[in-house]
Amino acid sequence: MKDLDWTLVQAFTAVAEAGSLSGGARLIASSQPTMSRHIAALEKSLELTLFDRTGAGLELTPAGRELLEHAKAMKTAAGQLALVAGGQSTRLAGTIRITASRIVSTYVLPAVLRALRQAEPEIEIELVPSDETENLLQREADIAIRMYRPTQADVFTRWIGDLEVGMFAANQYLSKRGLPTGFDDLMNHDIIGYDRDDGIIRGFAAAGFPVDRRFFSFRSDDQVVCWEMVVAGYGIGFNQRRIGYADTRVQAILDDIPLPKLPVWLTAHAELKTSRRVRQVYDFLASELGQLLIEQQRA
Numbered sequence: 001m002k003d004l005d006w007t008l009v010q011a012f013t014a015v016a017e018a019g020s021l022s023g024g025a026r027l028i029a030s031s032q033p034t035m036s037r038h039i040a041a042l043e044k045s046l047e048l049t050l051f052d053r054t055g056a057g058l059e060l061t062p063a064g065r066e067l068l069e070h071a072k073a074m075k076t077a078a079g080q081l082a083l084v085a086g087g088q089s090t091r092l093a094g095t096i097r098i099t100a101s102r103i104v105s106t107y108v109l110p111a112v113l114r115a116l117r118q119a120e121p122e123i124e125i126e127l128v129p130s131d132e133t134e135n136l137l138q139r140e141a142d143i144a145i146r147m148y149r150p151t152q153a154d155v156f157t158r159w160i161g162d163l164e165v166g167m168f169a170a171n172q173y174l175s176k177r178g179l180p181t182g183f184d185d186l187m188n189h190d191i192i193g194y195d196r197d198d199g200i201i202r203g204f205a206a207a208g209f210p211v212d213r214r215f216f217s218f219r220s221d222d223q224v225v226c227w228e229m230v231v232a233g234y235g236i237g238f239n240q241r242r243i244g245y246a247d248t249r250v251q252a253i254l255d256d257i258p259l260p261k262l263p264v265w266l267t268a269h270a271e272l273k274t275s276r277r278v279r280q281v282y283d284f285l286a287s288e289l290g291q292l293l294i295e296q297q298r299a
Contacts, residue, residue: 005041005042005045006074007038008038008039008041008042008045009042009071009074009075010028010075011024011028011030011034011035011038011039011042012038012039012042012050012064012067012068012071013068013071013072013074013075014027014028014030014035015035015039015051015058016051016060016064016068016071019057019058019059020057020058021035021036021039021058022035039051046067048061048063048064048067049061049063049064050063050064050067051064094122094123094124094277095123095124095125095126096123096124096125096126096142096143096277096278096281097125097126097127097128097140097141097142097143098125098126098127098128098141098142098143098144098145098281098285099127099128099129099130099140099141099143099144099145100127100128100129100130100144100145100146101129101130101131101145101146101147101223102129102130102131102222102223102224103223103224103227103239103240103243104145104147105127105128105129106129106224107227107240107243108240108243108289108292109127109145112285112288112289112292113125113127115288116281116284116285116288119284120280120281120284123277123280123281128140128141131221131223142268142269142278142281143266143267143268143278143281143282143285144266144267144268145264145265145266145267145285145289146264146265146267147163147262147263147264147265148263148265149263149265150265150267152267154269154270155267155268155269155270156267156268156269156270157265157266157267157268158265158266158267158286159263159264159265160264160265160266160286160289160290160293161263161264161289161290161293162261162262162263162264162293163240163241163242163261163262163263163264163293163296164240164241164242164259164261164296165203165238165239165240165241165259165260165261165262166238166239166240166241166244166245166252166253166255166259167236167237167238167252167253167254167255167257167259168230168236168237168238168239168244168247168250168251168252168253169189169230169235169236169237169250169251169253170230170231170232170233170249170250170251171249171250171251172233173190173233173234173235173236174251177189177190179251179253180236180253180254182254183209183254183257186236186254189235189236190217190218190234190235190236191215191216191217191218191235191236191237192216192217192218192219192226192229192230192234192235192236192237192238193213193215193216193218193219193226193237193238194216194219194220194221194223194226195213195219195220195221196221197221198213200216200238201213201215202260203259203260206260207257207258207259207260209257217235218234218235223239226238227239227243230250231247231249231250236253238259240262241296242292242295242296264289264293266282266285266286266289268282
């Protein structure tokens with residue numbers, strides 16, 4: 001057997017994790033036909049059958065399950081190699097991959113990244129809008145902006161400040177349903193909230209207003225979708241105050257009800273402390289996001 005081609009191993013790991021060729025292709029930005037060829041080539045090279053083809057997709061064979069653990073170890077080692085190499089780089093030009101929540105990526109970062117482009121024109125940005133925890137070790141991102149303190153090992157993180165959250169409703173909704181004057185009035189309104197995420201429920205409980213998921217007449221864990229439902233006039237929803245205040249299509253509701261603030265944490269892998277490019281972007285984001293929080297206090 002010849003030395004294994006890492007590209008084939010990477011395809012195998014992606015398909016095993018996704019459970020299908022198409023899902024694996026999405027994970028590594030490839031195509032389904034390419035993944036099929038890579039799996040076939042790897043099985044031929046190893047003289048093993050790695051997957052059973054079923055109506056529900058692909059299932060690992062016993063040999064495939066055993067090899068998957070070694071393939072994952074190779075993936076982690078490859079990620080660590082890239083981190084160490086990236087940490088040694090002194091070049092300012094190049095690509096930085098940032099991950100942030102969909103709401104921050106959509107409504108906060110465009111202006112920040114525009115300013116970064118003007119300040120550092122040789123740096124290219126890849127943005128991953130995601131509410132899921134990205135694995136910095138495996139280089140799914142160089143820098144993460146999160147509304148919670150990351151607990152991954154081997155990362156350095158900085159608390160930037162807290163974002164204030166408010167309730168908002170579209171002008172057209174309020175013209176039909178009226179402006180609520182207290183928490184009890186909310187029971188007579190359509191409320192937009194999360195589905196499986198219980199963040200809003202916990203927030204109301206902490207403020208002394210216990211509710212359950214039936215409190216929401218519309219539920220989605222996609223925060224951008226929830227906000228667009230507010231703007232469309234479906235009902236009353238939640239967003240960062242600086243985003244809601246800037247949108248003339250909506251009005252703030254019950255600003256006197258204290259809602260939990262969202263902490264902003266900036267994180268990068270410890271190996272990248274010595275990367276001039278990552279350090280530059282990290283410090284730039286910290287400065288710009290910190291300035292936004294200061295402006296929030298003045299508003």
